[in-house]
Amino acid sequence: xxxxxxxxxxxxxxxxxxxxxxxxxxxxxxxxxxxxxxxxxxxxxxxxxxxxxxxxxxxxxxxxx
Amino acid sequence: xxxxxxxxxxxxxxxxxxxxxxxxxxxxxxxxxxxxxxxxxxxxxxxxxxxxxxxxxxxxxxxxxxxxxxxxxxxxxxxxxxxxxxxxxxxxxxxxxxxxxxxxxxxxxxxxxxxxxxxxxxxxxxxxxxxxxxxxxxxxxxxxxxxxxxxxxxxxxxxxxxxxxxxxxxxxxxxxxxxxxxxxxxxxxxxxxxxxxxxxxxxxxxxxxxxxxxxxxxxxxxxxxxxxxxxxxxxxxxxxxxxxxxxxxxxxxxxxxxxx
Numbered sequence: 001x002x003x004x005x006x007x008x009x010x011x012x013x014x015x016x017x018x019x020x021x022x023x024x025x026x027x028x029x030x031x032x033x034x035x036x037x038x039x040x041x042x043x044x045x046x047x048x049x050x051x052x053x054x055x056x057x058x059x060x061x062x063x064x065x
Numbered sequence: 066x067x068x069x070x071x072x073x074x075x076x077x078x079x080x081x082x083x084x085x086x087x088x089x090x091x092x093x094x095x096x097x098x099x100x101x102x103x104x105x106x107x108x109x110x111x112x113x114x115x116x117x118x119x120x121x122x123x124x125x126x127x128x129x130x131x132x133x134x135x136x137x138x139x140x141x142x143x144x145x146x147x148x149x150x151x152x153x154x155x156x157x158x159x160x161x162x163x164x165x166x167x168x169x170x171x172x173x174x175x176x177x178x179x180x181x182x183x184x185x186x187x188x189x190x191x192x193x194x195x196x197x198x199x200x201x202x203x204x205x206x207x208x209x210x211x212x213x214x215x216x217x218x219x220x221x222x223x224x225x226x227x228x229x230x231x232x233x234x235x236x237x238x239x240x241x242x243x244x245x246x247x248x249x250x251x252x253x254x255x256x257x258x259x260x261x262x263x264x265x266x267x268x269x270x271x272x273x274x275x276x277x278x279x280x281x282x283x284x285x286x287x288x289x290x291x292x293x294x295x296x297x298x299x300x301x302x303x304x305x306x307x308x309x310x311x312x313x314x315x316x317x318x319x320x321x322x323x324x325x
Contacts, residue, residue, distance in 0.1 A: 032147075059152070062104065
């Protein structure tokens with residue numbers, strides 16, 4: 001299915017969020033995730049099933065003021 | 066100074082953005098003597114761009130204050146706060162709900178709403194707000210235990226655009242920690258804020274964009290301490306006219322007198 005990851009389209013085979021992160025090569029312990037604007041906590045990732053067209057945000061620590 | 070029950074030694078909070086290099090940032094953090102640094106969250110790449118930065122920050126030993134910079138809606142800010150809490154393992158959040166693209170001034174209506182949602186969810190909210198007293202009251206009612214009024218627009222370095230407003234805040238919110246966030250450009254701006262009775266100053270660009278960030282970080286730390294000491298020493302009242310400081314009594318009469 002095709003999902004939007006950090007504003008870019010990606011074709012993924014996995015369906016649950018945890019597996020999608022693994023497939024895309026993210027270090028799952030060092031990122032925070034939101035699907036369609038809603039936060040998904042780390043322990044819940046395996047339970048969340050993604051659908052075609054879903055928007056996934058994968059965020060990491062960054063410099064800030 | 067106590068912020069949400071935590072004793073904080075330094076009254077200078079430092080942002081981590083816009084430094085020429087991670088090494089310069091680390092040097093500035095050290096010479097500022099700060100105990101609290103602000104950070105943010107941005108989109109990650111599969112290569113892991115954020116990991117190195119985060120490792121470097123943990124080495125500073127500072128408390129981390131994540132922000133919701135760039136959020137323009139309540140929902141964005143709330144979701145970002147949740148992501149920050151998980152990522153940085155802290156319930157502290159510098160809450161920004163931006164209302165205007167040019168001035169980056171807070172959307173105080175969204176700010177109060179987001180502060181209420183996050184406080185109810187256990188967050189310790191550091192709200193970036195204006196000097197408006199009513200908004201401040203609403204934020205405290207929403208669960209905030211401190212307020213962070215702006216000095217001037219973020220990154221502008223204009224100093225305190227409304228010192229009278231900050232003075233009124235100090236009088237109105239006795240006992241509530243007030244941290245001037247944004248607009249500080251020079252050490253004298255930080256001193257002025259502290260002389261007004263602000264409890265601390267949060268700044269970033271003034272240090273990061275200085276010719277020598279580490280030296281400016283130290284200058285800011287000294288300025289904050291000087292202003293705080295001056296506030297505690299209870300400054301004299303301003304007067305419109307001169308008052309001689311040297312005694313007039315016993316002054317000699319030395320005018321040449323005309324002889325008849």
